[in-house]
Amino acid sequence: MNATSLPAEPRDSDQRALRDARNDRLFRLILKCCALLVLLTLLGAAASTLWGGREVLFGHTWEFLTTSDWNPVENKYGALGPIFGTLVTSIIAIVIAVPVSFGIALFLSEIAPSWLRTPVATAIELLAAIPSIIYGMWGLFVFVPFMADHVEPKLSDTLGQLPIIGALFDGPPLGLGILTAGIVLAVMIIPFISSVMREVFQTVPTRLKESAYALGSTKWEVVWDIMLPYTRSAVIGGIFLGLGRALGETMAVTFVLGNSYDIQASLLMPGTSISSSIANEFNEAVGTHRSALIALGFLLFVVTFIVLMIARLMLRRLSRREGN
Amino acid sequence: MAAIYRRRYATNFIALTLSGIATLIGLTFLAWILWITLSRGFSAIGVPLFTKITAYADQGGLANAIVGSLLMDLLAILICAPVGVLAGTYLAEYARKTRLGSMIRFLNDILLSAPSIVLGLFVYVIVVLPMTSLSGGSVSFSALAGSIALALIGLPVIVRTTDEMLQLVPGTLREAALSLGIPQWKLTVQVLMRASGSGIATGVLLALARLAGETAPLLFTAFGNNYMAYGPLDKMASLPVAIYQYTNDPNPAMHAIAWAGALLITLFVLALSLLTRLFFARKKVNHD
Numbered sequence: 001m002n003a004t005s006l007p008a009e010p011r012d013s014d015q016r017a018l019r020d021a022r023n024d025r026l027f028r029l030i031l032k033c034c035a036l037l038v039l040l041t042l043l044g045a046a047a048s049t050l051w052g053g054r055e056v057l058f059g060h061t062w063e064f065l066t067t068s069d070w071n072p073v074e075n076k077y078g079a080l081g082p083i084f085g086t087l088v089t090s091i092i093a094i095v096i097a098v099p100v101s102f103g104i105a106l107f108l109s110e111i112a113p114s115w116l117r118t119p120v121a122t123a124i125e126l127l128a129a130i131p132s133i134i135y136g137m138w139g140l141f142v143f144v145p146f147m148a149d150h151v152e153p154k155l156s157d158t159l160g161q162l163p164i165i166g167a168l169f170d171g172p173p174l175g176l177g178i179l180t181a182g183i184v185l186a187v188m189i190i191p192f193i194s195s196v197m198r199e200v201f202q203t204v205p206t207r208l209k210e211s212a213y214a215l216g217s218t219k220w221e222v223v224w225d226i227m228l229p230y231t232r233s234a235v236i237g238g239i240f241l242g243l244g245r246a247l248g249e250t251m252a253v254t255f256v257l258g259n260s261y262d263i264q265a266s267l268l269m270p271g272t273s274i275s276s277s278i279a280n281e282f283n284e285a286v287g288t289h290r291s292a293l294i295a296l297g298f299l300l301f302v303v304t305f306i307v308l309m310i311a312r313l314m315l316r317r318l319s320r321r322e323g324n
Numbered sequence: 325m326a327a328i329y330r331r332r333y334a335t336n337f338i339a340l341t342l343s344g345i346a347t348l349i350g351l352t353f354l355a356w357i358l359w360i361t362l363s364r365g366f367s368a369i370g371v372p373l374f375t376k377i378t379a380y381a382d383q384g385g386l387a388n389a390i391v392g393s394l395l396m397d398l399l400a401i402l403i404c405a406p407v408g409v410l411a412g413t414y415l416a417e418y419a420r421k422t423r424l425g426s427m428i429r430f431l432n433d434i435l436l437s438a439p440s441i442v443l444g445l446f447v448y449v450i451v452v453l454p455m456t457s458l459s460g461g462s463v464s465f466s467a468l469a470g471s472i473a474l475a476l477i478g479l480p481v482i483v484r485t486t487d488e489m490l491q492l493v494p495g496t497l498r499e500a501a502l503s504l505g506i507p508q509w510k511l512t513v514q515v516l517m518r519a520s521g522s523g524i525a526t527g528v529l530l531a532l533a534r535l536a537g538e539t540a541p542l543l544f545t546a547f548g549n550n551y552m553a554y555g556p557l558d559k560m561a562s563l564p565v566a567i568y569q570y571t572n573d574p575n576p577a578m579h580a581i582a583w584a585g586a587l588l589i590t591l592f593v594l595a596l597s598l599l600t601r602l603f604f605a606r607k608k609v610n611h612d
Contacts (some may be wrong), residue, residue, distance in 0.1 A: 020507035027509035031414035034407045037481060038432050041476055045442055048449035103346025110338055112347075120347060122601065127354050129597040131537025133564050134586050137571055141579065187353045194350070218336035241437060248393045248439025250540040251564075255571065275441045275540070282544050297445040301438070308434045316430075 046301055054289060070124065070261040072285070075290035079299065081261035085271035088299070089253060090246040092182025092267070093116065097190045098239055104190070104195035106223055118190075122197065128191035135252035139184045144256055147183075148175030152268055171266040176258035179267040184252050189242035196238030196315070199212025200231040237314030244308040248300060250275035274300045352418040358590075362450035365519050365587020369581035377567055378550050384578070386585050388542025388552045395554070396467055396546060396562055398476035403530050408479050409517075412486025412527075417512055420491070436480040444541035447473040452545060455557075460569050467553070467560035470546025477538055478531030489520040532595035532607065537589055539564035 056064050056077055065076030069237065075218045086199065104124060108117050152173035160169040212222045258270020259280060272280075274296045282293050411428075419425025430433025451469040493516050501511045517524065542548075542565050550560040563585050572581035 012437065018435040024508050027512070028414075031410050031418060034463055035414040035419070035483075036408035037407060038411055038428055038435060038479065040440070041443075041446075041479070042431050042435055045438070047444060048446050050448045051444065065537050068508065100346045100349055103343035106343040106345040108341075111343060120351070125346075126594060126597065127350065129533060129593055130357060131539070131589055131593055133537065133539045133567055134357065134361060134590055137582065138360055138565065140571065142356075142360050144565055186387045190350055190353075204429050206339075215340050218332055220336040221332070222340040224339075243482055244437050248437075248441065250439070251568070256582045275439060277545055278441055278445070279540060283547070294445055295450070297442050304442075305434060306439075308437055312430055312433050322457050 005014065011208050016088075020278040041306075046298070046305075047300055049294050049298035052315075053291050053293075054145035056295040057298065064292070068261065068263050072289045074283075075288055077288065079274075079296055081263055081293070081294060082258040082274045082277045083169040083256065083270050083299070084263050085181075085273040086247055086275070088178055088244055088267070088271070089182045089185055089257070089273055093181060093189055094239065094243055096183060096186035097193055097242055100186070101190050101197055101238075102193035103240075104194040105201055108194075108198050109201040112225060121195075124191050124194060126191075127187065128195075132188065132249060132251040135184055137190055139180065139252060140255035142185060144175035144180060146175075146179050148173045156268065167265045168267050171249045171264075171268040174258065174264055174268065174270065174280040176256055176270050177268050178257070178271045181253040181257045181271075181273070182267075184256055185246045185249055188249060188252055189245050192245055193238050196241060197231075197235055198240070200234040201227055204230050233314045233317040239309055240311035244304050244311060247307060248275060248304045249277050254279050328566050361583070361586050362582035364580070365590075369587060370584075373418055373581070373584050374477060376571075377552055378561060383589045384581055386563065386566060386581065386588075387539065388549065389561040389563045389585065390553065390588070391554075392467070392546070392549070393536070393563040396471045396474060396542075396560060397532060399471035399556070401476060401528065401532055403471060404475035404478040404482060407475075408482025408487050408527070408531070409524055411479075412483045412524075413475040413490060413517070415483070415487040417508075419518070430503035432483050435476075437578070439540075440477055440538055441540040441543075443476045444543060444545055447476070447541065447554045463557050464548035464557045464558045465505040465545060467546050469520050470542050470560060470562065472537040473541035473545045474538060477541060478535040480526075481531040481534055482527045485530060485574050486520075486524050489523030489527070492523070493519050496580060510556055516605075522603055525602045527605070529596055529600045533600070533612040536596070537564060537593050539568055543568070 060077065064077055064079050066080065066085070067076075068080035069078040070074045070079075070081055074088055081156070108121050108124075112120060135183075152175065155169045156171065156173065160166050189308050208226055208230065209222055212226045254276040257272055257276050258277065259272050260270040261272055262269075264271070278297055282290070285293055334402045351495040364463050373385045374390065375381065375386055377388040378384050380388065415425050415429055415432075419428070428606075448471055449473055452465055455466065455469070456464040492588045497515060497519060500513060501515045502508070546562060546565070547559045548565045548569060553560050567585045567589070570585070573579075
């Protein structure tokens, strides 16, 4: 305003101030557009999979969500098989990974001598750096034969003979199957869950722990009765974070699931998952088949989005308390 | 000693032992996977791997897949590094406490662990399908689409690291620069980004380590190619997809090549993540 009201030619410094202000606005706008791109990516991923799968999602909603008959030749697409496989493998992974991760976090934050902590923590985190296709290859060529020769025969001989849960461990020791995929997923998500747990355990105030030790608590009592209640929401957040990873993982499970759309009670039988169905069939699919696979992708996106949202909200609760 | 003490000490002993065993289980799996990859990879590695393109049985190499991976990873980083750094700068410098800022930060954290296969589908719908219909079918799957999919994997990593690194820069540095009359964009580019340069570089390296091993988003964007390709609109082979195809083949000779490729990727990714740790370690020393 001042610059324009000056009678003679504006001074040099005023011109510079104007230019700076204009550049600042431009700079801010560019930055904001880039940040909005993150928002757009998530919205776009949801919208484009919804759009790509509209034929099946809106045309055959009921059939898609409630039947398990997946037959591209007869143009039947019931998604219950992949949904079942995704949920069951992820639940197995969580059941195995949570206690193991808790043990690792406990070991690294309370038990291990300080010189051992960094190397062991780095090694565990390297598990997260290994590409998922490597897990898939190791799973197929090494872990599947191992399960078939050593683990599954014993499981069906012991647990498989029990009255009710026996049905879960019944069947031929193929190696391939839901249980094997669940274990591979568990190994993959252990580093994520354990590093969250370890981080939040470190936020527990030392005086709280020392008070408990001073009253004569054992290490385990301090961890179970003091640290875990203090960090409960973040620990649950970490578990959901792992669950989100497990639900969406593709390459590690595609090789070891066995690719069968039948829903079977036994965990030793082959199955399929949403992501592995997409990976296996997408490039050969046309028309309704392709639309059904994109619709599966939409389903997966919505479920993982909700799980990850819960995870982040739980994790955020602790950091907010820390700020107070 | 009273029974209650004995029971408490016994519980403690059992719990601590189990936790040690849990750590051993984690380390065992790491050692097992690495050992298998190294031993099988090294026994299959050889000069033909780098000179021959993918072909059937023992005639094959990985030359086109290695070149394809390098090109697409590079292009992906060129796409996501500038966007990610700028977006992270916005979050740290302009939207640290705003509602929009915390919403983007929240969604970025979700994108960080979103299933990569869905991002592949997303790029298929918004890039591959339009390009197919625009070109009348002569261009469909392309290296460009693959790079965009990979860039979406790397983007949230860079956004988050940049945001965190810029927030670490002390406020006095900003005040000192602003009091000299420097415009904010100059402050950001010439002072703040320089101060947190190694941190931002770490973020880019982390993103590269993350996207280099991705297979799922490439399957229906770059597709794969059994010949050498350099153009951004060609279908392009990549190491992870080549490994996937070779592993799916029943022929053991193909599996050997797949292990060699697996070794290359694993070494690359692990070297990158160890390198970033070094960066971080140095940075911490600087700040103390």
